[in-house]
Amino acid sequence: MVADQNSQIDQGVVDAITALGNAKRLEILLALDTVEQEHQKPWHTMSFTELYDAVDVDSTSQFSYHLDQLVGQFVSETPDGYRLTYSGNKIVRTVVSDVYESTSKFEDSEVSGTCLFCEEASLLATLDAEQFRIRCTSCDAILVTDFFPKSQTRGRTTAEILESVGYRIWSMHIQLRGDVCPECFGRVDTAFDVYEHNGKTHHLYSSTCRECKHIISIPIEVTAAFHPTVLYQFWEHDISLLDVPLWEFFEYITSDVIVTNIVSDDSVTATFEITLNDETIHLKMDDTGTVSIRK
Template identity: 70%
Template sequence: MEEEVGDQIGQDVVDAISSLGNAHRLQILMALDNVEQEHQEPWHTMSFTELYNAMDVDSTSQFSYHLDRLVGQFVRETSDGYRLTYSGHKIVRTIVSDVYESTSTFEDSEVSGVCLFCEAASLIATLDAEQFRIRCTECDAILITDFFPQSQTRDRSPVEVIESFGYRIWSMYVQLRGDVCPECFGPVERTVDVYEHGGKPVHLHVNSCRECQHRVSLPVEVPVAFHPAVHYSFWEHGISVLDVPLWEFFEYLTSGTIATTIVSDDPFAASFDVTLADESLRLSMDETATVTLERRDGASSTP
């Protein structure tokens, strides 16, 4: 395991991270970003003199040394001057949003919805182990776990923070539908796994990034709900799925609105009956988590 971890950290990674360990260099990145914001123009450049005058350093040689440490990875030198790279932008966004700082406090709050395992309407949103979690107070199942950056709590009430997580989860899934990692935008692999609590299994649609290993797991019924036919059916019945947070979406599973039948675990195969009022749809899913709408005439449609 040590060799595998070591292989991931080459000298170029060490050099890139160490090049940020100086206040003057971070100020250079911020100055380049500030001029972009001022001119409302992406990739706006600054000349050496303009950038130097924006800094508080003792000499041009000292400034040149710090600038050289950033050029290539975080700053691009062009014929017109210097500008931020994509990586430089990411560093600036991290600084100004304070996402590198953990959220220290968050008041536990009751939320609507039912537990997937015990079906009790006893869910709370909480900050636990520096993560946002939806937990059932009845059976102690952890239903949702997500990163909890400090920037997500700023200028938001507890209710607004919780609401923002609802939309954030769906925004992640929209990217995952296109095999795009919501963390680094790398390609995503899909599998199906099983999580068990209190003797009850829940099948999960697992999305793993091949680049950064970021992993997002959601109930297999989520891809079903986002199938165009199902999404539209919900809309016709007055329900906007994107406005229903995942923890409230669980009630469609426990109530049988979306009824799941596991056909096979290896390879995975399942069928789903979606019933809203007098309308019913049947869909299926294979081991790649591809959802297919089964039509009454025997034909099928895969988006």
């Protein structure tokens, strides 16, 4: 465990990572996972002999050495045999999905939506610095930035990749609403930030994980739009917000469907008016980010 990123790294972390630096040890983890998949049974065990036979190793002594390096952190030794631990299972999922690899190529694609800053319909989905980005080709604002693992692009067309990113962003927002980090599931601390471009500003709701320090920022209007009353209002007008990617959602801000008034910049309190076909919902957000009906 790393309690403080500025402190010395715990030797246990170094030892765990070192233990994975061998092909035979990864084969052991994959063999245990394969048996789980074949039996459709989580935590299925294998005997020493079964596991040895499943891995191409020259001798039992050599195999025992490699297995011993994994037992505890990545493999659990039980009276019934050996099985993957939670950590071992996560390593296997990472290896087989290639989620640890960034996407190497992606065809630039024009997407629907308007820029929050220049309000032009000139958005482009692109791969930049190994990250997925939505940027405006008119004013060069960066509107969306997200991880872009290789596993997200495999077997998907460009349109399907874009759709998957849209759902991934909403799923992250939903987890953050529950104080859950989408990366490591730790607790998050929330604060407000301001994104400025070409003299125009937009307020963001920023969440930082206490454990892995991952930061996710999203316009405060999203917080208002996901209030149950607003979701229902959109649904009544045949719009499912969960199916609208964030970059298309921006149009509701630029077209004044969602109008935001920052009451205080010090603690960031705000009011919102959401109007569809002359039906308006009035909301307010306090300094904790909690949104409620404004009467």
